[in-house]
Amino acid sequence: MTPSTKEIDFQTLSRSLLDIAWSFGPKGLDSACCKDLGIAEFLALDDISRTIDYPVHQVGSTLGFTKSGATRIVNRLVTKGYVSKRTSGHDGRVCCLDVTDRGREILSEAYANYETILRRIFAGLDSTKRDALRESLIQFSTLLMQEGSQEGNR
Amino acid sequence: MTPSTKEIDFQTLSRSLLDIAWSFGPKGLDSACCKDLGIAEFLALDDISRTIDYPVHQVGSTLGFTKSGATRIVNRLVTKGYVSKRTSGHDGRVCCLDVTDRGREILSEAYANYETILRRIFAGLDSTKRDALRESLIQFSTLLMQEGSQEGNR
DNA sequence: TAAATTAGTTGACGACGTCAACCAATTGTG
DNA sequence: CACAATTGGTTGACGTCGTCAACTAATTTA
Incomplete structure (x- = not known):
């Protein structure tokens, strides 16, 4: 049985999205752009x-982590000097997190690295196509986040 | 200093792409769609x-894995019954991998799951917008893959 | 023919995140 | 108001994942 055109499209799209995800993961741009930070x-x-x-x-x-997992991630950021902790004034249980100057530097550097690579990726497109593509990606991200929020409410 | 509009755009885009990647990762759609398979x-x-x-x-x-890492991934797929191994007839060192019928089923199910979710994500768009968005995502994936190939050649 | 290279495997181990138990602070209830 | 229930965060134990280095076998190279 030959898959219908419609089914092929969703499979191609799914695989494309997975490839995008993989490209920004630990084996892809994450390690290239984010120094000693994993994507989480x-x-x-x-x-x-x-x-x-x-x-x-x-x-x-x-x-999407457990409390314990969140603690681990936060503690790694603190150990690296990118985040500091303080107790909330409103609630003695709560531990508030602040980004350090070093943390801001790391973020800036990472975003600069991403920009460099994205400029290269877009280099072959004219500016109209480039802007359209950019808008689409941001739109899709927004739709995904909304879908994720709705999932969370079920 | 106020960032220029151009800089904000790349930061927004980068963050959007990272959000997309995260949404397809182990905490997002991967666990929802791919049963007992990680994204790799x-x-x-x-x-x-x-x-x-x-x-x-x-x-x-x-x-992007080492030989050892590849062996681990392959062995997990074999253990799960989704892949089988055989020795290549052309080269006695080489281990050829075939997908099993069960593996094909798992792939189909996963793609069907992704389709269901993507349809939901696109549900609020008219078909013109939907198709444009779809094309853009596939285009971006293609550009990314090309960029990755060029990186590999350096 | 022997040395060098390649394909794949394996033990040891570090990084990551979950589970369950725990403690302290806060909220809810009678 | 006192106590029970809930919440915020931490920690030890542990399973999963992938790297490193060493190894074996097959192939290629000199």
Whole structure:
């Protein structure tokens, strides 16, 4: 039986998305761009840098880790000097995370590395195509995040 | 200093791509769609299923693993019954990998799962937008793969 | 023909994240 | 108000994953 065109499209798309994911993973750009940070650590550090009073458990719930796993990730960031901890004034149980200056540097460097590579990837496109592609990727990411949020509410 | 618009765009794009990657990783769709396969195992299984006489070392070089790492991945697929091994007739050192019927079933199920989720993600878009987005994602994946190939040649 | 190279494997081990138990702080209930 | 229940974070034990280095066997090279 020959798959219908529609089915082939979704398989190609799925595989393409998986390839994209793999390319940004530990074997791909993550190791090239993020120095000594795994992708989970990088995302956690980025989130922490954008939010005031970011608690440990938020690392876990945002990225899908257990409390214990969140602690491990946070402790690695602290050990590396990219994040510091302090107790929340509002709740004595809560441990708030702040990005350090060094952490901000690391983030900047990583984003600069990603930019360099993305510019290279887009180099063969005219600016209209490039912008369209960029918008699409951001749109898809937004749709994915929304889908993930809805999944979480089930 | 206020970042220029251009810099913000690449940072947003980078973060979006990382979010996409994370969404397809072990904490995201991979666990939802691929049963007992990690993303590396899934990609290896998919590659093996598309190629005749796929050797173990190809698993390593395609996905960025050492020989040893490739052996581990392959052995896990064999243990799960999704891949079988045989010695190549052309070269007694080489171990050729074949996908089993069970392996094909697993791939089909996983792709069906991805399709279901992608349909849901695209549900709010009209078909023109949907097709454009789909094309863009496949295009970006292709560009990424090409970039990765050039990197490999350096 | 022997040395060098290649394909694949294996033991040891470090990195990562889960589970379960634990402690302390806070919230909820009677 | 006192106590039970819940929440935030940590820690030891442990399983999974992939690397390194050493090894064996097959093939290629000089």
